[in-house]
Amino acid sequence: MNERTRARRPGGRSARVGAEVHRAVTDLINERGYGNFTVGDIAARAGVADSSIYRRWGSLETLLGDVALTRLNAQSPMPDTGSLAGDLRTYAANVAREITGPDGLALLRLSVALSSTGHQGLRARDDLLAERARQLQSMLDRAIDRGERAPDALGVLDHILAPMYIRVLLGIGPLTPDYVDGLVDRLL
Amino acid sequence: MNERTRARRPGGRSARVGAEVHRAVTDLINERGYGNFTVGDIAARAGVADSSIYRRWGSLETLLGDVALTRLNAQSPMPDTGSLAGDLRTYAANVAREITGPDGLALLRLSVALSSTGHQGLRARDDLLAERARQLQSMLDRAIDRGERAPDALGVLDHILAPMYIRVLLGIGPLTPDYVDGLVDRLL
Numbered sequence: 001m002n003e004r005t006r007a008r009r010p011g012g013r014s015a016r017v018g019a020e021v022h023r024a025v026t027d028l029i030n031e032r033g034y035g036n037f038t039v040g041d042i043a044a045r046a047g048v049a050d051s052s053i054y055r056r057w058g059s060l061e062t063l064l065g066d067v068a069l070t071r072l073n074a075q076s077p078m079p080d081t082g083s084l085a086g087d088l089r090t091y092a093a094n095v096a097r098e099i100t101g102p103d104g105l106a107l108l109r110l111s112v113a114l115s116s117t118g119h120q121g122l123r124a125r126d127d128l129l130a131e132r133a134r135q136l137q138s139m140l141d142r143a144i145d146r147g148e149r150a151p152d153a154l155g156v157l158d159h160i161l162a163p164m165y166i167r168v169l170l171g172i173g174p175l176t177p178d179y180v181d182g183l184v185d186r187l188l
Numbered sequence: 189m190n191e192r193t194r195a196r197r198p199g200g201r202s203a204r205v206g207a208e209v210h211r212a213v214t215d216l217i218n219e220r221g222y223g224n225f226t227v228g229d230i231a232a233r234a235g236v237a238d239s240s241i242y243r244r245w246g247s248l249e250t251l252l253g254d255v256a257l258t259r260l261n262a263q264s265p266m267p268d269t270g271s272l273a274g275d276l277r278t279y280a281a282n283v284a285r286e287i288t289g290p291d292g293l294a295l296l297r298l299s300v301a302l303s304s305t306g307h308q309g310l311r312a313r314d315d316l317l318a319e320r321a322r323q324l325q326s327m328l329d330r331a332i333d334r335g336e337r338a339p340d341a342l343g344v345l346d347h348i349l350a351p352m353y354i355r356v357l358l359g360i361g362p363l364t365p366d367y368v369d370g371l372v373d374r375l376l
Contacts, residue, residue, distance in 0.1 A: 109300070111358070112297070112300055112357040112358065129358060129360075154360075157351070157354065157355075157360075158347075158350075158351035158354075158355075158371070159346075159347060159351065161354070162346075162350040162351045162353070162354035162355075163345070163346035163347065163350045165350070165354055166345065166346075166349070166350035166353055166354065167345075167346075167350075169300040170299070170300065170317060172317075172342075172345075183346070
């Protein structure tokens with residue numbers, strides 16, 4: 001296969017490089033903490049050239065945002081159990097599992113760190129927030145369509161997501177099912 | 189003044205260096221975001237030698253923890269207004285002002301970032317959390333001594349502090365007095 005043929009079929013290699021680079025970012029966040037590695041470190045870990053990363057993502061911030069967004073969108077779809085209490089309990093349990101899972105802390109740190117990294121970081125963060133808000137709002141809208149009283153999305157952020165996020169970020173205790181259900185019951 | 193005399197009176201210079209280094213850290217967090225600077229950057233900004241920083245703080249993590257703790261302890265004492273509602277409203281308003289102030293976001297990022305920086309970082313973070321929890325608990329204890337019903341400290345963390353922290357970290361809207369009072373009223 002000559003260079004010309006390779007250039008016309010980049011899909012397989014491109015996807016493989018993307019996956020390797022994403023994995024390298026997640027590993028480095030877990031091992032060193034956000035901010036303690038460079039594009040060079042990522043490239044070395046992923047076995048690609050620095051220039052490949054800059055060509056594809058433009059900057060470290062854009063790459064980090066891409067990793068966070070990809071991970072977020074890979075999560076299971078929002079629950080649709082037929083009642084708001086059921087939806088919120090399932091949603092809260094999913095979030096708790098996600099943020100206490102192997103890469104959960106890294107993902108959380110990325111979300112709060114992104115806002116400090118300038119314009120591209122901000123845009124990636126805002127994309128991430130908008131996507132989360134959109135998914136949540138459609139769940140709340142279904143409850144309202146059924147005639148249920150529903151809190152607004154910011155109420156869910158303040159009293160279900162924020163307590164779980166902060167406890168994980170500060171390393172305070174496990175998020176037990178009773179604790180997570182309790183947050184939902186309290187809001188409703 | 190010979191070297192011997194200087195060595196016996198390090199107080200003035202030591203305090204000045206400490207203040208310069210603390211200011212350099214806060215500036216760099218605000219300008220570049222947590223993790224995007226080194227001990228060398230701090231030293232250059234503060235006009236001291238790298239070795240002075242390592243000699244005094246041992247590591248970047250310990251220095252960052254010291255900055256956060258110093259800032260925290262410089263805050264006004266916990267309120268004592270005679271009622272739990274008054275105390276919590278004043279406390280919540282103080283926290284809101286602190287975290288939305290010029291260095292507030294930097295302090296918040298430092299608090300959540302510290303947990304990723306290994307043992308010394310963790311110890312600094314735990315010291316910071318323990319000090320906050322101790323101050324808060326004494327305020328709640330006073331309410332209980334007066335015969336009031338009081339939430340526990342984790343309830344205050346979950347439903348007053350966490351929503352404000354997450355909104356500031358994610359850059360969501362201002363923390364208006366109505367919003368902050370609402371968090372307190374909701375908890376009580």
